[in-house]
Amino acid sequence: MTLYFFLYIFSIYSGYFYIKNNSTIFIFILISILPLIKKRFLFFFSLFIIFISGWILSLKSEPFLSEGNYRFDFVVKRSLKNDYIVSKDNVNFLLKTDLDFLEGDRIFGIFKVEKLDFENDYEKYLENYDVFYRLNILKIDSCKSIKTVDRFRSILVNRAKEKYDDQKISGFINSILLGYRKDLSPSLKKDFINSGVIHLIAISGQHVLIIYSFLFSIFYFIPIKKRAKVIISIMLLIFYSFLTYNNPPVVRAVIFITIFLLGELIGRKVDRESLIFLTFLLMLIFNDSNFKDNGFILSFIAVYGIYISSEIFQFKSGFLKVFLTSVIVLILTIPYMMFQFKYISVGSPFFTFILYLPFSLIIPMSILSFIPFFGFLTYPVNYIFKFIENVVAFSDRLSLIYHFQIDLIIFILLETTLIFIFYKKFKFSFLFSTIIFFYVIFCINRFC
Template sequence: MLNSKKFFIKAPLAPFALLFSAGIFLQNVIHLSLWTALAITSIIIFFSLIPKVSKREVVIFLLVLSGGILRMSSSQWHAEKIENNLAQLNGKIVRISGNITAIRETERGFRYSVSVDSIITNNATIRESIKVNLYTESDFIASMGDKVDVAAEWREISPPRNPGEFDFKKYYQQQNIWAKGFMEEDEPSSITAQEGFSISTAVYDLRMSIRDLFNETVGGDAGKLMSALILGLREEVPGEIKQDFVDTGVIHVLAVSGLHVGYVLVIVMALVKILPVSWRWEKILIILLLLFYAILSGGKASVWRATFMAGMYVAAPIFSRKANLWNIISAAALILLVYNPNYLTDLGFLMSFSAVISIVFFYNQFNQILPEGMRVNSMRNPFLKGVWALFLVSVSAQIGTLPFTWSFFHRIPVISLAANIIIVPVIGVIVSLGFAIM
């Protein structure tokens, strides 16, 4: 069993991650004002600076806890400020000016994600660093990075109406998308082509070029599936195929996440071995290529989570450190929660970390409590060993994610245990083939 004292010695960041998370959770319950949270944190900092204060560990722990409260409070304050500024716009025709950051084709035209410069109404100009999903007809064609200026009907994203219903408003706000705009076709509009070089535009163009390469080389649904699994273009996959993945409980493999980053890590580690560079440069190249893949695949939160953890694991030897998985998980969680404390209530974040934590803990436990002949390391047949290991990893992950799966989807994914044994290796083959084509 896990010895808590030894655990915290080997993973000193774990209590910090837990306390910071507890502070965020506490703030979501008590809703302190930003100034109250700031005052409490300041008092604790004052006590921590007193040289002869006793119980310094308690003061440090309280400081981390209050840090979580303060970070969440500042996020809530910022969100309330934006919401108050935008509340007057709902249902009105406004002029939206900004740059295109994402493009998706719809049945009637396009959906552009616009990074807003200004929102102009009849009597005011609002400037907030937000994004808006702009819906247009098919004849309004803009490119990544272009500056658009259009008249559109502003609509707030509706909160859930029924208990247990998916909260699209919260989901989009976590991506800094605060509203939908429906373009007024009769009003004047403009598109100004982007000048100069842009990394985001270059990455988008590269993604589209690779997508076209997959469609030309592989073709059909298989090419679209490859684009989803490698580039994160999930919208490319036909609806009936998505439903098949849902029915078998493996829809998670269509979203680029830790599984895909893991396969990419294996491929990249094999590739850099060919290069005539020192082991230190090997590690640096692996980290850089992982970062590039995170950007190439769309930069989703799930990919960055896995990239953080994989990068820290790879980087540990550079700093003469032995990689401790619990410390790496804690560091990744802490960094991401400092960046965005709202991740703590994000289903993807919760399921991702609960799956990883559960695999790290239960996989080892299974290999200790199972009879000798059923332990992975005791098996001699490579095929049976691989299948059994995948099954234990799948069961371990399901144990961790089960509370969230039941709470949010009201279903227990029994069939996915068997499906994962087949699907997960196939995903590895598809990812490898995709990289070979690239």
């Protein structure tokens, strides 16, 4: 209970600084009261929060800007497949260009501003990122590229292309190591989607854990104090997070590992449920747009499913635990997948089980292959990739993907059922319900 009060006070204190420009934080403060509510009032208070939050969010309006030509300086906020989301004074724009920019670049020039019509799916998708205007470049005066991190990332991307002549392999490696998908083969991506294991090439907490285990193995042979090993590992993981442009699942995993390691240093056992909630809270406070990121939502639902599985299944067999954990995660994510993406893949647990070991090997081996002395590892990496490619290609022929579409009410009922199934056993089903309530609020605001 002390932890609940601490988190509640912390969220109020943080929300004080954000409330004027960030109504989502205010909503989260309301939701943070949920653990303090008695069970018999929990359902009614939750409904109250949904309606109040929907009303608050409905008051938010898009920024007003007249169409025309402007001289602006923008910061590249997000790189899409062929376009960029740029920002000026907290207003987001879609920048369509064939030029290459890095996230964080500052662009100076003259641009033509046009309002988006939201007549196609792509523009409706952009609305999730609060993008209401399109920019066409008339003249670029200058572009200030930033950060050593971006240069180092570019070096690694090019290094993979040099080491692996097959663009399909280099594109795959850059995707699983850095989240760089521009060179990822469309056919390979399609096969991963159909097999239900697209999360394996979407850089995630699993990748961070594998990289941390790899670092820990290296430091095991280095004669330095444990405290120094932990501090160096944390610094390298934070740097890796920047290399992935602070991808939400990566940030979550880095926070998890950092708090866990610091707890070990001071001899304090970390409660995993509390850690999940605290990480969720921090990531929303510092960037509430995370909630509109599908990767953010799915990663927290998945990590909660992993936690539940570890408490339910006490098997010694690691592979059996991986399979059953995948089943639990699939069950928890099915309603979200049907509502947001309109499909599910029932083969996901099976193929996750098959590919778990190959991915655990190919990630550290790919990193080592960049080092000249370990260049020979490119050969086993090629063989492992071919195995992975054949598995996902085989799954595509099985047609294990099913298309479903459910409306908002069915989505709420399904998620509420799952919440109450796990609520009696796990005190932090509150976290899972918080994620769902947030998403419901967003849907009410967007579709109603």
